[in-house]
Amino acid sequence: MTDLLLTGVRVWSNGDAACDLAIADGRIAAIGPGLSTDAPEVFDGRGCLVIPGLVDAHAHVDKTLWGTPWHPHQAGPSVLDKIENERRVLKTLGLSPEVQSARLLRHMVARGTTHVRTHVDIGPDVGLAHFHGVQAMRDSHRDWIDVEIVAFPQTGVMIRPGTLELLEQAVREGAEAVGGIDPVGIDRDPKGQLDGLFAIAERHGCGIDIHLHDRGDMGAVTIDMIVERTRALGLAGKVAISHAFCLGMLEPARLDGLIEALLELDIAIMTHAPSGPTPFPPIRLLHDRGVRLFSGSDGVRDTWGPLNTGDMLERAFLLAYRSGFRDDPSIEIALRMATYGGAAIMGAEGYGLTVGSAADLVLVEAETAAEAVAFHPPRRLVVKRGRVVARDGRSLLPPAA
Amino acid sequence: MTDLLLTGVRVWSNGDAACDLAIADGRIAAIGPGLSTDAPEVFDGRGCLVIPGLVDAHAHVDKTLWGTPWHPHQAGPSVLDKIENERRVLKTLGLSPEVQSARLLRHMVARGTTHVRTHVDIGPDVGLAHFHGVQAMRDSHRDWIDVEIVAFPQTGVMIRPGTLELLEQAVREGAEAVGGIDPVGIDRDPKGQLDGLFAIAERHGCGIDIHLHDRGDMGAVTIDMIVERTRALGLAGKVAISHAFCLGMLEPARLDGLIEALLELDIAIMTHAPSGPTPFPPIRLLHDRGVRLFSGSDGVRDTWGPLNTGDMLERAFLLAYRSGFRDDPSIEIALRMATYGGAAIMGAEGYGLTVGSAADLVLVEAETAAEAVAFHPPRRLVVKRGRVVARDGRSLLPPAA
Structure with a gap:
């Protein structure tokens, strides 16, 4: 079962079309258009680019x-x-x-x-x-x-x-x-x-x-x-x-x-x-x-x-x-x-953006990878092993001492 | 009368102490500790650095x-x-x-x-x-x-x-x-x-x-x-x-x-x-x-x-x-x-950070000017001739066509 669904994203090196990306058990479970949206957590990607962590x-x-x-x-x-x-x-x-x-x-x-x-x-x-x-x-x-x-x-x-x-x-x-x-x-x-x-x-x-x-x-x-x-x-x-x-x-x-x-x-x-x-x-x-x-x-x-x-x-x-x-x-x-x-x-295990990869990824407000680099805007979402760890440029980690 | 008061800011080249900065009629009216806070608009500077526009x-x-x-x-x-x-x-x-x-x-x-x-x-x-x-x-x-x-x-x-x-x-x-x-x-x-x-x-x-x-x-x-x-x-x-x-x-x-x-x-x-x-x-x-x-x-x-x-x-x-x-x-x-x-x-008229200068200024979350440059964080507040024109990295201008 999907744990987290990103809708309307573009995936780096996967062509220009917007698609959905489903995450289950800490891994990328599916990439494609119109994935079922009954996941407990759905994030509207608004056309953002997905790059690996x-x-x-x-x-x-x-x-x-x-x-x-x-x-x-x-x-x-x-x-x-x-x-x-x-x-x-x-x-x-x-x-x-x-x-x-x-x-x-x-x-x-x-x-x-x-x-x-x-x-x-x-x-x-x-x-x-x-x-x-x-x-x-x-x-x-x-x-x-x-x-x-x-x-x-x-x-x-x-x-x-x-x-x-x-x-x-x-x-x-x-x-x-x-x-x-x-x-x-x-x-x-x-x-x-x-x-x-x-x-x-x-x-x-x-x-x-x-x-x-x-x-x-x-x-x-x-x-x-x-x-x-x-x-x-x-x-x-x-x-x-x-x-x-x-x-x-x-x-x-x-x-x-x-x-x-x-x-x-x-x-x-x-x-x-x-x-x-x-x-x-x-x-x-x-x-x-x-x-x-x-x-x-x-x-x-x-x-x-x-x-x-x-x-x-x-x-x-x-x-x-x-x-x-x-x-x-x-x-x-x-x-x-x-x-x-x-x-x-x-030697990062399962690193990448294909189905089965570890769900370590970043959403950037950019159309292309070159634009992501050129403008390096705040990260909209950061996901580590399927779990959201930062949002809109802010870490969800508790502050260090 | 003060139009806009920034409290608890540091002013570039003005020493380390936090102070207030009052703006009236589009100009810097006063800089100092404990200015009267009866301005129609008060902004808590939270120790941010003020640099000129x-x-x-x-x-x-x-x-x-x-x-x-x-x-x-x-x-x-x-x-x-x-x-x-x-x-x-x-x-x-x-x-x-x-x-x-x-x-x-x-x-x-x-x-x-x-x-x-x-x-x-x-x-x-x-x-x-x-x-x-x-x-x-x-x-x-x-x-x-x-x-x-x-x-x-x-x-x-x-x-x-x-x-x-x-x-x-x-x-x-x-x-x-x-x-x-x-x-x-x-x-x-x-x-x-x-x-x-x-x-x-x-x-x-x-x-x-x-x-x-x-x-x-x-x-x-x-x-x-x-x-x-x-x-x-x-x-x-x-x-x-x-x-x-x-x-x-x-x-x-x-x-x-x-x-x-x-x-x-x-x-x-x-x-x-x-x-x-x-x-x-x-x-x-x-x-x-x-x-x-x-x-x-x-x-x-x-x-x-x-x-x-x-x-x-x-x-x-x-x-x-x-x-x-x-x-x-x-x-x-x-x-x-x-x-x-x-x-x-x-030849910008009245440009600067002294009393009487045009109130064109920027609040940056930084302790020193060098830190502002090194981290160039989003601008907390941008003021043009005494008026707030951007806040937390977003312009208040209406979108262009």
């Missing part, structure tokens, strides 16, 4: 300042400046990663995000405290949103003895992937960091997702080293590189060689379209060559910079805007990165 | 497709491709510039825009039809929003004989400024175009605002020529250059020379932070040197590209995002461009 597959929910007084940005320009500033500020504020992540998640749900993959800080200074906080939040929110955790060595790996052991402990305790950060730029020991991370992944069968801000050849050489290890250990399909700024600044032949390697080993690339003049991967080119792409909000209202609403539909807009996309097919690539691309990286 | 000082409201079915983008990459495509599409659709501009204005009011300076297409193909349409719209909307018109030769000047005469006729009939476009790139006759435009400005005392997409040295030489004519004719303070992409790609010494000339002649620069890899003026540097800066939405939902919500607070976000601003003072520069900068260009 937004997927924020690169977040940092443990250290957001969301819900606290405005914090003027104070860090210097380099990545190291920002890391050091963050440690200072977080120590001073003494916020709870569990409460903070819950606050941000509630907002993300209101914006239509149904899946989050979050990098959680782990290191000698904070130990596993952030990880345990986010785990607790994930448990208490599992009916509202799916959360996956990457054990993330924000302060470096080899330069912080004890970090590798903590990362492995987090994986033992349930982190889905092990993270890394600038093996050359931060650690100055790419061999040490990458051998350590890949050994953890090999031992536990988890994924790998490495922050790579290092630019130009320094970034390219790091990708070479990631490729070699992925091939040697048979980890094709398990590895992602986040940011990968260097892919936006290489000579064509060098870039082409890296693309071939990414394709051979099914290594995925994450970009959130960074601000300022920072180079970033050429989305349209990588997409057309078949490289797996996904996106995320990155840090929302944290010490790294304030310009971020945590809205993945607006993020798709920014991906398209920074890429200079104007035509509908290109703009849809940006939306795919913020939906299907992230879902694939998370 | 947003100023969209570079729009193209005459040719928006707003309110019509989604139109997939079809133009080629060059400026000329986009002009030719636009002529084709507009001819086919046969929309009314009066109705279309009214549709977009209504949306802009909802987003807090109280002043618009719009470039209106004028040329041998459309004659003065767009101009007359926008004039009619301006007349019927004068209680809702201030509109200024730049007579804009979208299809070129010297390559379209008769254009100069039409531009001059528009100025005679009330256009506040005469526009131009790429004197080298489009006309290939910079002397002819610039002499023609400056002669009109000299004869009628109107302003000049030239679209300059031409890059590198081609753009820089054009600025040299604009500077020479501004100096020769004593038009300091009357000239603006829109886009000026070239300022984002010059060697420091060349840029420095141009900045000196812009300062000498008080020539203003408009940027809307273009999409894609397009270079654009270095905002922070120009601001710090004292160059007048302003911004606008440019084309909203037209044939030039779909990625634009027509929201000037989101535009301030994009200015900051593309510039890589993270600290509050830099982010506030972007907001000043979208408020005071545009108001200065338009």
